[in-house]
Amino acid sequence: MNTQPDNEGDRLAALEALGIVGTPPEPHFEAVCRTACRLFGVRHAFVAFLGDTQQWLKTPCQALPTTMRRDQSLCQHTIRSDALLVVPDTRLDVRFRDLPAVAAPDGIRFYAGIPLSLEPGLRIGTFCLADPEPRAGLSPADAAAFRDLAAIVVAHLRLTEANAKREREIAQAAIREAVIREQHREIHARSRTQEAANHQLLMAEQLASVGNWRVDLSDGQPVWSASLYAIAGRDPATPPPRLDAFLQIYHPDDRARLEAIVADAFARKRDSISRRG
Template structure:
């Protein structure tokens, strides 16, 4: 048996997979319908929609298989996600990768396998739509095309899930996505006893930009801020538009002092982008920075609330200064 290797984009792939909040969720008709069609169309006893997690492959939808998951080390789908093509094994007995695999030697006694990778909007292979039979069989080019067509429908359902977590205007996470990814980041840092900080951001006088220059210009303002956040933050960080003119960033392995240094670079980059685009106005922001403290914060919601309060205090101070 040859265990599957890791994709080059493994960390980004896992982050994107978990941001979808599909793992360990209840069955859904939108996916079950596809596995039923696949089983009948190709006349196979088993059809699956799989998601390949860090150490397991988990079945979002399953026809003909009772197990909810198997180890990634022995998975066929772990091999599929290494490529963008359909992987077909017509007879596992003649394939050194799988001939002595526990899934061929024992239940479900796989002899035939065909799997098509399921890609996210960002191009990561998250899992597969796959077919399994207990007897060897051939698989024609036309059947490969049919499997790809069904997989495209499964990808569309995954994309709809992803879009539900993404802000359509700025293409960064929305509030729901921030909560999901932020909780994952917080758990990761807490397990490893790493610092983590949240930066809450609000656009000052955003209504005036909309009123004076139009909503299209207001949208450009929000997109510029998102672009700056995306440019400065690492893959381990989480950035989001959490409200109309409010943004948040969770910075992993970062103290409050480290977050302040990031903000200095953020302000400089924002100023440069505004100059490059010749904006007829200044983008003024208020910030709230808070470092996670397990003695004061029990969850992400409390961390965000404190960041929001600190941001609001700075906003009030700025408004008071302008009046004076």
């Protein structure tokens, strides 16, 4: 018989995101289980989570190992629906009578389980009552009290969920900060490299009595080096002539080549802007 919920993939993802499986015992879960044992007069109460193939107990139970095969657990049936599951005598129920936890000499005879869900329908685990003696079941008042205790368990799980989310956010923020620091380091290194190259270029221009210029592709305005201003006898505080006028000082053959280079640069910039848009 298929005992997996229809949304098994989503259920397992929710359990993994919770990050509780394999964590140490916690006093508040154990306190709720002790309260349940006293309130309902049963020997065992436990919180279980069901993974893909294993059941894992968050609270210890003398009748069950901490981990066991999911297909041998009673709780695999509980997570099939949102309803409270009560089995007065497991040895009279064909679903449970052959399970190791039931067939053992002091095994579980009475079982009651309620699914634990952080979101509607995503039943990640169970809160259970168990006893080695069969019993009639749970009265309506007992069933209501059992649901109230289960609500307390879910509240603790939501706290665990919030803490797990916060830890993930802190880890992600640390990664982002590390990336930003590395980017700043690279930018600083490139800036120092560029400054060194500019300084070497300036020295070469001064030694050779030459200058250089470039075009600002945002507005088409030429940008001159200090050496070029000196060669042209222009005040560095004044802008260079517009590109079309500036290119007129070149020989027609050189001018055509420069105009083609500048036009290509403008075209590549337009293409880059178009792709980003």
